[in-house]
Amino acid sequence: MNYIAEVDSLTFRVEMIDDHHVRFGDHVIEIDLAALGGQPLYSLVVDGESYEAYVYPEESSWQVILRGNSYTVNVEDERDRRLKSARKFADTRVTEFVLRSPMPGLIVDLPVENGSPVARGDILVILESMKMQNELTSPVQGKVAGVKIKKGDSVDLKQVLLYVEKEQP
Amino acid sequence: MFKKILIANRGEIAVRIIRACRELGVKTVALYSDADRQATHVRFADEAFHLGPSPARDSYLRIDKILEIAERSRADAVHPGYGFLAERSEFAAACEDSGLTFIGPRPSAIAAMGDKVVARDTVASAGVPVVPGTKGQDNLHDEELIHFASEIGFPLLIKAAAGGGGKGMREVRSLDQMPQLLHSARREAEASFGDGNVYLEKLIEDARHIEFQIMADQFGNAIHLGERECSIQRRHQKLIEEAPSPFIGEDEDLREKMGAVALQAAKSVDYANAGTIEFLVDKNKNFYFLEMNTRLQVEHPVTEAVTGYDIVAEQIRVASGWKLSRKQEDVERRGASIECRINAEDPYNNFIPSTGRITLTQLPAGPGVRVDTGINIGYEVSPYYDPLISKLIVWGETRGQAIARLRRALEEYRIVGVRTNIPFHQLILATYPFITGKYDTRFVEGQFSMADPAESRESYLDIAALLATLVAQDQSRKIKQEAPRPTNASRWKWSDRWKKVK
Numbered sequence: 001m002n003y004i005a006e007v008d009s010l011t012f013r014v015e016m017i018d019d020h021h022v023r024f025g026d027h028v029i030e031i032d033l034a035a036l037g038g039q040p041l042y043s044l045v046v047d048g049e050s051y052e053a054y055v056y057p058e059e060s061s062w063q064v065i066l067r068g069n070s071y072t073v074n075v076e077d078e079r080d081r082r083l084k085s086a087r088k089f090a091d092t093r094v095t096e097f098v099l100r101s102p103m104p105g106l107i108v109d110l111p112v113e114n115g116s117p118v119a120r121g122d123i124l125v126i127l128e129s130m131k132m133q134n135e136l137t138s139p140v141q142g143k144v145a146g147v148k149i150k151k152g153d154s155v156d157l158k159q160v161l162l163y164v165e166k167e168q169p
Numbered sequence: 170m171f172k173k174i175l176i177a178n179r180g181e182i183a184v185r186i187i188r189a190c191r192e193l194g195v196k197t198v199a200l201y202s203d204a205d206r207q208a209t210h211v212r213f214a215d216e217a218f219h220l221g222p223s224p225a226r227d228s229y230l231r232i233d234k235i236l237e238i239a240e241r242s243r244a245d246a247v248h249p250g251y252g253f254l255a256e257r258s259e260f261a262a263a264c265e266d267s268g269l270t271f272i273g274p275r276p277s278a279i280a281a282m283g284d285k286v287v288a289r290d291t292v293a294s295a296g297v298p299v300v301p302g303t304k305g306q307d308n309l310h311d312e313e314l315i316h317f318a319s320e321i322g323f324p325l326l327i328k329a330a331a332g333g334g335g336k337g338m339r340e341v342r343s344l345d346q347m348p349q350l351l352h353s354a355r356r357e358a359e360a361s362f363g364d365g366n367v368y369l370e371k372l373i374e375d376a377r378h379i380e381f382q383i384m385a386d387q388f389g390n391a392i393h394l395g396e397r398e399c400s401i402q403r404r405h406q407k408l409i410e411e412a413p414s415p416f417i418g419e420d421e422d423l424r425e426k427m428g429a430v431a432l433q434a435a436k437s438v439d440y441a442n443a444g445t446i447e448f449l450v451d452k453n454k455n456f457y458f459l460e461m462n463t464r465l466q467v468e469h470p471v472t473e474a475v476t477g478y479d480i481v482a483e484q485i486r487v488a489s490g491w492k493l494s495r496k497q498e499d500v501e502r503r504g505a506s507i508e509c510r511i512n513a514e515d516p517y518n519n520f521i522p523s524t525g526r527i528t529l530t531q532l533p534a535g536p537g538v539r540v541d542t543g544i545n546i547g548y549e550v551s552p553y554y555d556p557l558i559s560k561l562i563v564w565g566e567t568r569g570q571a572i573a574r575l576r577r578a579l580e581e582y583r584i585v586g587v588r589t590n591i592p593f594h595q596l597i598l599a600t601y602p603f604i605t606g607k608y609d610t611r612f613v614e615g616q617f618s619m620a621d622p623a624e625s626r627e628s629y630l631d632i633a634a635l636l637a638t639l640v641a642q643d644q645s646r647k648i649k650q651e652a653p654r655p656t657n658a659s660r661w662k663w664s665d666r667w668k669k670v671k
Contacts, residue, residue, distance in 0.1 A: 068595030
């Protein structure tokens with residue numbers, strides 16, 4: 001299988017030869033990858049050089065934390081790439097803002113309710129996590145709809161809290 | 170000496186106190202909430218008692234339950250650690266009423282220094298310089314505060330009278346921001362401390378946060394153990410502390426002057442046990458009293474590293490009625506020490522708290538390295554408590570050696586299961602202001618960004634690309650293997666057939 005990896009503005013072509021050899025650009029290199037205690041910590045020995053890194057899956061890419069640096073790497077195999085270019089994207093206009101919890105925590109205050117009009121920057125929810133209170137504000141002007149939580153609720157990371165219907169210009 | 174000490178705390182500081190007790194031959198009693206059953210402090214202590222549900226108000230803040238457990242376990246003293254009940258004078262008083270020794274100052278000293286307004290007033294009348302503000306004017310209304318705001322001038326800080334740790338604190342740049350920020354500061358102060366009272370203080374710009382460690386016995390003897398530089402902060406939370414301060418450096422006159430003033434502040438409230446006087450120092454070396462923390466500090470290990478003084482053991486000895494083990498002239502400092510606070514938060518995602526089960530942890534070790542942590546494999550980091558999960562402390566003969574060791578140790582440290590701010594520390598330690606010691610409290614928020622690449626970044630682009638590709642391939646292979654999962658029935662069939670073939 002052939003892969004294309006993009007990081008910053010560089011593109012690397014990676015061809016898997018067998019479990020311990022890849023063609024990386026123009027060179028064939030010897031590799032040995034080991035997952036340490038399960039994901040996401042990996043040890044990689046490449047041509048005798050030893051590296052260790054955290055490799056976290058993100059929505060459509062990978063985050064590699066290596067020697068104190070973070071890299072966002074897009075990896076596609078050749079088939080993905082063909083599919084992607086064939087796919088057509090429908091132009092869907094976003095008409096609502098979805099407020100998701102940026103962290104696990106406790107809803108300490110909910111100054112809005114369904115139908116409340118809000119302006120940009122208005123406080124929607126006050127979320128307490130790890131002893132800090134965080135004000136979650138509306139990035140759009142509109143009307144609150146679909147409140148999914150109430151005061152005192154515990155919420156998880158990325159849980160949908162409420163929607164704001166954007167005011168149509 | 171005490172026979173048994175109850176530790177009214179959790180996490181790394183509970184572990185630290187247990188270690189001191191062990192060395193002194195004192196038995197320990199740990200407390201735990203639902204969330205902390207697997208925590209290290211529970212496993213290290215001689216005895217452990219369940220306190221209640223995970224939220225602090227139902228567990229670590231329950232004075233009644235804690236005293237009940239103290240009685241049941243026949244502890245003769247209580248160590249409060251930091252946070253939770255450590256600076257609540259009513260807790261110290263309740264301990265004494267129950268015949269327990271509170272390992273800390275007298276309730277009156279906690280009360281005097283605990284209300285930041287009273288504290289400023291007390292030390293100011295003892296001749297200690299304070300930052301201009303609404304000192305000694307308790308319970309001001311919003312209208313009065315807005316009036317004083319124009320008098321003090323902007324920028325200024327709104328601070329919670331009962332506060333600490335940056336909670337209920339707001340920075341105000343102009344008059345029109347005042348009403349809204351007063352409101353949110355009061356709300357946060359009310360939620361954190363049950364007291365929405367706030368005061369104003371002039372914001373000292375280009376300030377450094379330098380504090381002095383005090384130790385006093387019950388016979389009126391008091392010494393200082395030198396300073397700690399704590400200017401690397403984010404949202405008023407300290408992240409890196411060091412001793413000695415690179416700003417004070419070789420200026421022994423300034424160090425002596427500040428140390429003397431710190432002792433004066435402590436004596437103004439008849440202080441006993443360990444305490445810390447925090448100062449703001451401007452670029453012209455003017456220094457102002459900020460507050461006194463009437464308890465053990467998170468960052469006490471850097472002082473221990475350069476003085477060789479076991480602060481927690483001394484707290485226990487002094488509380489049991491011993492005299493200070495050293496005189497001021499016997500306090501020597503050697504080398505340099507730096508501490509990084511390892512928090513469960515994602516530095517690449519606006520430092521949002523990270524929770525989860527720890528599946529792997531590999532502690533750094535080797536020359537000059539110390540780790541104080543309360544987590545272990547299997548422990549679930551929950552949103553109930555503060556995000557500090559570990560402290561990495563190094564010592565070096567010089568500041569340069571300490572920095573090299575710290576960078577080495579940070580790279581060795583592995584924690585899997587939650588995101589940590591270790592990469593933040595690695596980046597900070599590579600910056601010019603940190604290496605040269607020329608930074609102030611604004612450095613992290615003003616000049617530093619996680620998006621600024623370190624010098625080494627370019628060198629590993631290819632390795633990062635290769636790693637991501639190999640992991641991506643590994644994952645997709647696993648998914649493919651898992652896809653046609655045989656049912657139990659067919660597995661039995663296979664096994665049967667295999668036997669026949671054999």
